[in-house]
Amino acid sequence: xxxxxxxxxxxxxxxxxxxxxxxxxxxxxxxxxxxxxxxxxxxxxxxxxxxxxxxxxxxxxxxxxxxxxxxxxxxxxxxxxxxxxxxxxxxxxxxxxxxxxxxxxxxxxxxxxxxxxxxxxxxxxxxxxxxxxxxxxxxxxxxxxxxxxxxxxxxxxxxxxxxxxxxxxxxxxxxxxxxxxxxxxxxxxxxxxxxxxxxxxxxxxxxxxxxxxxxxxxxxxxxxxxxxxxxxxxxxxxxxxxxxxxxxxxxxxxxxxxxxxxxxxxxxxxxxxxxxxxxxxxxxxxxxxxxxxxxxxxxxxxxxxxxxxxxxxxxxxxxxxxxxxxxxxxxxxxxxxx
Amino acid sequence: xxxxxxxxxxxxxxxxxxxxxxxxxxxxxxxxxxxxxxxxxxxxxxxxxxxxxxxxxxxxxxxxxxxxxxxxxxxxxxxxxxxxxxxxxxxxxxxxxxxxxxxxxxxxxxxxxxxxxxxxxxxxxxxxxxxxxxxxxxxxxxxxxxxxxxxxxxxxxxxxxxxxxxxxxxxxxxxxxxxxxxxxxxxxxxxxxxxxxxxxxxxxxxxxxxxxxxxxxxxxxxxxxxxxxxxxxxxxxxxxxxxxxxxxxxxxxxxxxxxxxxxxxxxxxxxxxxxxxxxxxxxxxxxxxxxxxxxxxxxxxxxxxxxxxxxxxxxxxxxxxxxxxxxxxxxxxxxxxx
Amino acid sequence: xxxxxxxxxxxxxxxxxxxxxxxxxxxxxxxxxxxxxxxxxxxxxxxxxxxxxxxxxxxxxxxxxxxxxxxxxxxxx
Amino acid sequence: xxxxxxxxxxxxxxxxxxxxxxxxxxxxxxxxxxxxxxxxxxxxxxxxxxxxxxxxxxxxxxxxxxxxxxxxxxxxx
Numbered sequence: 001x002x003x004x005x006x007x008x009x010x011x012x013x014x015x016x017x018x019x020x021x022x023x024x025x026x027x028x029x030x031x032x033x034x035x036x037x038x039x040x041x042x043x044x045x046x047x048x049x050x051x052x053x054x055x056x057x058x059x060x061x062x063x064x065x066x067x068x069x070x071x072x073x074x075x076x077x078x079x080x081x082x083x084x085x086x087x088x089x090x091x092x093x094x095x096x097x098x099x100x101x102x103x104x105x106x107x108x109x110x111x112x113x114x115x116x117x118x119x120x121x122x123x124x125x126x127x128x129x130x131x132x133x134x135x136x137x138x139x140x141x142x143x144x145x146x147x148x149x150x151x152x153x154x155x156x157x158x159x160x161x162x163x164x165x166x167x168x169x170x171x172x173x174x175x176x177x178x179x180x181x182x183x184x185x186x187x188x189x190x191x192x193x194x195x196x197x198x199x200x201x202x203x204x205x206x207x208x209x210x211x212x213x214x215x216x217x218x219x220x221x222x223x224x225x226x227x228x229x230x231x232x233x234x235x236x237x238x239x240x241x242x243x244x245x246x247x248x249x250x251x252x253x254x255x256x257x258x259x260x261x262x263x264x265x266x267x268x269x270x271x272x273x274x275x276x277x278x279x280x281x282x283x284x285x286x287x288x289x290x291x292x293x294x295x296x297x298x299x300x301x302x303x304x305x306x307x308x309x310x311x312x313x314x315x316x317x318x319x320x321x322x323x324x325x326x327x328x329x330x331x332x333x334x335x336x337x338x
Numbered sequence: 339x340x341x342x343x344x345x346x347x348x349x350x351x352x353x354x355x356x357x358x359x360x361x362x363x364x365x366x367x368x369x370x371x372x373x374x375x376x377x378x379x380x381x382x383x384x385x386x387x388x389x390x391x392x393x394x395x396x397x398x399x400x401x402x403x404x405x406x407x408x409x410x411x412x413x414x415x416x417x418x419x420x421x422x423x424x425x426x427x428x429x430x431x432x433x434x435x436x437x438x439x440x441x442x443x444x445x446x447x448x449x450x451x452x453x454x455x456x457x458x459x460x461x462x463x464x465x466x467x468x469x470x471x472x473x474x475x476x477x478x479x480x481x482x483x484x485x486x487x488x489x490x491x492x493x494x495x496x497x498x499x500x501x502x503x504x505x506x507x508x509x510x511x512x513x514x515x516x517x518x519x520x521x522x523x524x525x526x527x528x529x530x531x532x533x534x535x536x537x538x539x540x541x542x543x544x545x546x547x548x549x550x551x552x553x554x555x556x557x558x559x560x561x562x563x564x565x566x567x568x569x570x571x572x573x574x575x576x577x578x579x580x581x582x583x584x585x586x587x588x589x590x591x592x593x594x595x596x597x598x599x600x601x602x603x604x605x606x607x608x609x610x611x612x613x614x615x616x617x618x619x620x621x622x623x624x625x626x627x628x629x630x631x632x633x634x635x636x637x638x639x640x641x642x643x644x645x646x647x648x649x650x651x652x653x654x655x656x657x658x659x660x661x662x663x664x665x666x667x668x669x670x671x672x673x674x675x676x
Numbered sequence: 677x678x679x680x681x682x683x684x685x686x687x688x689x690x691x692x693x694x695x696x697x698x699x700x701x702x703x704x705x706x707x708x709x710x711x712x713x714x715x716x717x718x719x720x721x722x723x724x725x726x727x728x729x730x731x732x733x734x735x736x737x738x739x740x741x742x743x744x745x746x747x748x749x750x751x752x753x
Numbered sequence: 754x755x756x757x758x759x760x761x762x763x764x765x766x767x768x769x770x771x772x773x774x775x776x777x778x779x780x781x782x783x784x785x786x787x788x789x790x791x792x793x794x795x796x797x798x799x800x801x802x803x804x805x806x807x808x809x810x811x812x813x814x815x816x817x818x819x820x821x822x823x824x825x826x827x828x829x830x
Contacts, residue, residue, distance in 0.1 A: 559745075
């Protein structure tokens with residue numbers, strides 16, 4: 001009874017056996033913002049074996065309203081999120097192996113992480129669809145389940161993707177969404193984050209204790225402020241010709257030409273980001289007008305946001321003026337475009 | 339933009355005005371275990387004016403699996419939960435006024451807290467129905483909304499009670515449940531806690547920013563492992579003759595004879611607890627057999643649990659042998675009986 | 677066919693999480709009696725009952741096609 | 754009557770959170786056209802659509818009594 005996991009082992013579908021399994025499992029968590037913080041904390045409190053966390057960002061004051069692992073002191077020290085996270089997580093549970101990487105999650109950086117060790121589950125806690133489609137391809141190529149999660153305002157969604165069984169993200173969304181609403185453009189409340197992580201963490205526990213029967217097969221989406229809740233049956237979305245989970249997969253987002261690329265423009269204090277797609281700047285303009293001064297012409301949109309001037313071209317190029325740092329530029333880019 | 343609440347103010351139903359309102363509000367949180375931790379953290383991160391927390395317990399190793407505010411060090415120091423909570427909450431947000439009370443929540447102790455200051459909302463994070471019915475009476479007598487929450491295993495429920503509008507707990511449950519399943523007898527997983535707090539905190543934000551239109555009017559209940567979710571319309575449960583919210587309220591749980599009382603039996607290293615009701619010891623026996631050695635005869639049930647021998651009489655008396663401390667005895671009592 | 681959803685500890689007591697009963701029409705209290713008679717010791721008396729996500733009383737009618745949820749109060753926190 | 758639920762940023766774009774439309778039968782793509790014609794600029798094209806909580810395609814039929822949810826992908830995390 002004095003065991004720290006006793007209340008979890010009393011829960012029948014986990015039990016002693018489940019707890020032993022949990023202790024041997026390795027989870028890869030991509031992103032350590034709002035969804036990442038709570039997912040990480042849940043898994044570490046639950047006693048998994050190893051948690052690998054990847055995030056390129058550092059802790060800022062505006063994070064504290066919803067990102068559970070961080071305190072004011074982490075902001076003052078401008079600690080990278082994964083470092084602040086690791087400090088707190090080890091204080092919570094010193095017996096879990098935490099492997100923290102301050103880095104951008106892209107195929108170049110993720111590949112060694114995936115190929116050099118066995119990973120039982122990937123949890124999506126990113127803030128953009130570029131990375132979600134990358135995770136989706138990696139999941140299917142390496143046969144690792146992943147749990148999608150996203151939130152904005154008082155809304156959120158989650159879906160559990162098992163390679164070879166469920167539809168994948170590509171099946172559900174057809175094309176890369178041109179632009180998803182972001183927490184930085186329309187806001188977010190903490191309960192929406194927690195609702196998504198409640199679903200993600202419950203699904204994670206089911207996968208890690210190997211109770212596949214109990215997995216949710218529906219996509220869940222909700223709006224906490226307006227009291228909406230939908231669980232959507234998605235079996236029919238699965239496509240035989242899907243480039244990721246279909247019969248002849250090509251994993252499009254692992255291919256060089258489809259990856260979002262960034263480069264420092266020498267001597268200009270500017271980073272250029274190139275996406276594979278057109279950007280619908282008129283849709284974007286409506287949203288961005290709320291957070292900064294927007295100027296537009298038929299070819300481009302420019303916005304002053306934080307201390308950067310960002311210029312977004314319809315053809316898919318984005319210039320972030322005011323920095324030579326690719327990670328800062330990517331952060332601004334995903335805050336604006338999502 | 340550099341404001342710590344910027345992402346919350348961008349959320350339209352809160353906005354600048356809502357944030358100002360939040361900063362003036364005072365919430366009373368009863369209990370600082372699993373539901374209490376997360377509710378407290380959400381409210382403090384959101385920037386309410388003042389949070390009063392009441393809990394009689396100290397941090398133990400078995401709490402760490404789900405109680406978000408606490409770390410291993412708090413266990414080693416055996417800190418009272420509200421003290422450990424306050425330390426963490428002030429590190430999260432130094433500008434919120436935290437008023438922490440290490441005490442049992444009963445009418446004698448709550449009365450001064452309620453009567454000496456204005457309270458905008460009470461949040462239920464208790465682990466027993468005695469205290470919930472007490473909160474229900476206090477809420478109606480003093481016209482303060484409260485948000486019920488409870489969880490066990492992978493299930494939970496929440497309901498928002500507005501005096502004079504919604505049915506109250508007494509309307510919904512008719513009689514005091516003889517015994518609710520407890521986390522200490524059937525276990526609990528952290529995502530179930532977070533799902534309840536997601537609902538509670540979202541409702542709290544609506545009440546505190548005075549967006550009453552947005553309040554959920556249904557009772558929500560779910561089972562995360564089995565993928566159940568129900569939102570139950572309860573308008574018709576409201577009763578005119580309800581002793582708490584009816585036309586002639588008598589607030590039964592504020593009356594001395596109905597309160598659960600405890601007394602130290604001198605020289606016997608025993609505390610006696612007297613409830614107002616009969617206890618169905620046969621129903622209880624099935625559940626308690628899982629966590630300790632149970633003996634039974636037609637009049638009583640005895641169980642060895644933790645380092646105490648507890649004897650439960652059918653007529654509503656309970657003896658906890660092995661302690662002279664009422665708070666320890668009450669804790670054991672609620673862990674067993676709920 | 678009436679579909680019955682069991683919440684929380686009822687799942688353990690019944691050994692299943694849902695039940696389908698082939699009945700055209702009954703009342704909540706009759707339904708409780710049927711369940712008590714066919715399953716060993718369920719603590720149904722103190723449950724909340726909802727028919728198609730609406731709070732129900734003992735005398736309410738349950739019809740074929742309805743989903744009835746039995747929700748025992750849980751006290752954990 | 755077809756009930757339409759709008760999620761996330763669509764609520765702001767439409768200015769309402771749900772809509773009822775008096776139609777006996779239509780398709781998902783026709784419904785999108787109707788909404789686009791009657792409301793200023795909704796970014797419906799990239800939404801997921803569910804009819805009565807089942808994933809739907811553009812050619813699927815929507816009937817009176819159905820609830821249709823338009824769910825734009827949100828990217829926050």
